[in-house]
Amino acid sequence: MGYVVLNFFQDTARATRSLSVPQMTDQVPIPNHLEFETYISNYTGRTAIERALFIAEHCRGLKVEALQWAVAEIKKSTRDTEKYTDCVNKLNEVLTTPMAMDQTWINNTSRESKLNIEQLENELKGAKTTLKEQMREGLNRLGEEYHQCGNLTSALKSYVRSRDYCSNSDHLLEMCFRVIQVNMDQENYTHVSSYVARAEATPNAAKKDLVQAKLEACRALVSLHQYEPFIHVANALMNVSFEMNNTFNGVLSANDVAIYGTLCALASYSRQDLRTKVMANSAFRSYLELEPQMREMIDSFYNSKYATCLELLESYRNDFLLDIHLAPHVPKLFKLIREKAMVQYCIPFSTVDLNRMATAFHTDVTTLQNEVAELISQDNRIAARIDSHQKVKKEECCFPLR
Numbered sequence: 179m180g181y182v183v184l185n186f187f188q189d190t191a192r193a194t195r196s197l198s199v200p201q202m203t204d205q206v207p208i209p210n211h212l213e214f215e216t217y218i219s220n221y222t223g224r225t226a227i228e229r230a231l232f233i234a235e236h237c238r239g240l241k242v243e244a245l246q247w248a249v250a251e252i253k254k255s256t257r258d259t260e261k262y263t264d265c266v267n268k269l270n271e272v273l274t275t276p277m278a279m280d281q282t283w284i285n286n287t288s289r290e291s292k293l294n295i296e297q298l299e300n301e302l303k304g305a306k307t308t309l310k311e312q313m314r315e316g317l318n319r320l321g322e323e324y325h326q327c328g329n330l331t332s333a334l335k336s337y338v339r340s341r342d343y344c345s346n347s348d349h350l351l352e353m354c355f356r357v358i359q360v361n362m363d364q365e366n367y368t369h370v371s372s373y374v375a376r377a378e379a380t381p382n383a384a385k386k387d388l389v390q391a392k393l394e395a396c397r398a399l400v401s402l403h404q405y406e407p408f409i410h411v412a413n414a415l416m417n418v419s420f421e422m423n424n425t426f427n428g429v430l431s432a433n434d435v436a437i438y439g440t441l442c443a444l445a446s447y448s449r450q451d452l453r454t455k456v457m458a459n460s461a462f463r464s465y466l467e468l469e470p471q472m473r474e475m476i477d478s479f480y481n482s483k484y485a486t487c488l489e490l491l492e493s494y495r496n497d498f499l500l501d502i503h504l505a506p507h508v509p510k511l512f513k514l515i516r517e518k519a520m521v522q523y524c525i526p527f528s529t530v531d532l533n534r535m536a537t538a539f540h541t542d543v544t545t546l547q548n549e550v551a552e553l554i555s556q557d558n559r560i561a562a563r564i565d566s567h568q569k570v571k572k573e574e575c576c577f578p579l580r
Contacts, residue, residue: 208239209496211471218247220424220431224325224363227251227261232502234268240500245269249277257291258328259284291327298323314343318356325360334360347382351389354380358396362429367403370396391422395430398438402503408511409446415439416455420464436465438504440472444479444487445514449522452480484519485540491515517553 214233218226227248234244245268252262263279270276298320305312321336337356344350354377361369374396383389398414400406415435423432443456456462456476466473471490478487491512498508523538524530536546 204236206237206496206499208237209500210493212240212497212500214240214243214247218244220433221427223255223428225428227256228363229502231265232505233500236505237500241272242269245272253280253283256328257287257323257326259288261328291323294323295320295327310343310345314340314345314349317343318352321356321360325363330360330364334364347380348384350380351377351383355392359428362396362399365403367400371400371404374400387419388421388425390417391419392426392429394418395422395426395435399430399503402438402507407446408442408507408514412439412442412446412455415442416459416462418461418465420461432465433468434501434503436462436469436472437498437501439465440469440476441498441504441511441515444475445511445518449480452476479515479519482523484523485538488516488519489540517549520549520553 218230221229230244230248230251234241234248237244245265249262249265249269252258252265256262262284266277266279298316302313302316302320305316317336317340321333321340324330324333324336334357337353337360340356341350341353344353354373357373358370358377361367361373374393377389377393394414394417398411398418401410401414415438418435418439422435439456439462443452447455457480463473466476471494475487475490478484478490495508495512498511499505504511520535520539523535532543532546532550535550536543539546
């Protein structure tokens with residue numbers, strides 16, 4: 179009976195790690211579960227527009243619909259003539275009959291924005307700096323106008339300046355969330371983190387639970403974009419009270435809390451943590467009601483129905499790949515969840531029949547053997563050796579499975 183030594187599998191393990199996965203430059207097929215209008219209705223403001231443009235960029239099958247929606251929404255809810263022009267040009271690249279550029283809207287909007295900004299700046303110059311509330315409101319209005327025009331740098335400067343004229347905790351929190359929103363739009367997550375900390379340090383905040391929930395949602399996005407361990411994302415989202423629900427759709431929807439929280443928890447939590455932090459978490463269970471397939475993934479994983487969990491997960495791969503925040507992490511998340519399922523499958527046994535395990539994971543023995551070999555090579559995540567003749571995995575003298 180010949181036991182396979184670890185070195186025998188090193189090349190195979192490397193090959194497994196290099197399996198091709200959809201990258202951000204790849205085109206994603208139309209997802210099984212994504213209905214564009216329903217999906218995009220979960221968001222507001224620039225977040226909704228950016229999500230539509232992300233889908234248009236990465237899914238040919240939804241490109242026209244997403245760009246048409248974005249063009250209409252930009253005209254409806256912003257004064258961003260530059261983004262409007264860019265979207266129409268992108269749309270005309272794929273339309274057989276080009277869409278006419280609304281030059282009248284562009285000219286009128288540009289003229290109105292210029293006049294509004296000049297008027298607001300003149301009002302600020304004429305205002306007395308001793309009238310703090312007048313200055314604060316003026317700077318906020320100016321920031322909003324710049325934000326509407328897509329001039330995010332000037333919007334940020336106006337909001338930051340308003341800090342000097344805040345006279346209570348509510349004003350400080352309003353300033354922090356305005357700055358956070360613009361930094362999110364600029365994808366400047368280091369500054370988002372800084373202003374989350376400032377907001378948390380603000381004393382005597384009204385609606386403290388709601389404020390904290392929004393800050394935890396921001397913290398989760400920061401962790402995702404700064405490629406921190408997924409457990410940080412999961413921990414933040416498990417602390418988002420259901421009071422937030424859909425009150426923060428300009429940043430994150432309630433559905434996102436359920437989806438991101440589930441995937442990151444499955445990829446990073448122990449079985450005990452899944453039970454105590456996720457399944458026994460009344461707030462998170464409320465979010466899961468919005469995405470029942472995520473609840474089913476958790477239940478299947480916890481009840482050792484790994485094939486059911488992984489098949490359901492795979493069926494949503496393309497949906498997740500079209501999520502602007504989640505997409506870069508999908509390959510790693512899927513890999514970690516599958517590996518964790520394999521490790522947990524092996525924990526109760528001293529000997530595992532790879533044929534039976536392959537059946538449980540709906541795969542073939544050769545593929546499974548390569549995956550198990552890789553897990554053995556990763557700091558003994560499975561402390562075992564493989565009998566290549568009998569197709570069984572046997573524990574070693576010490577068996578500290580995690």
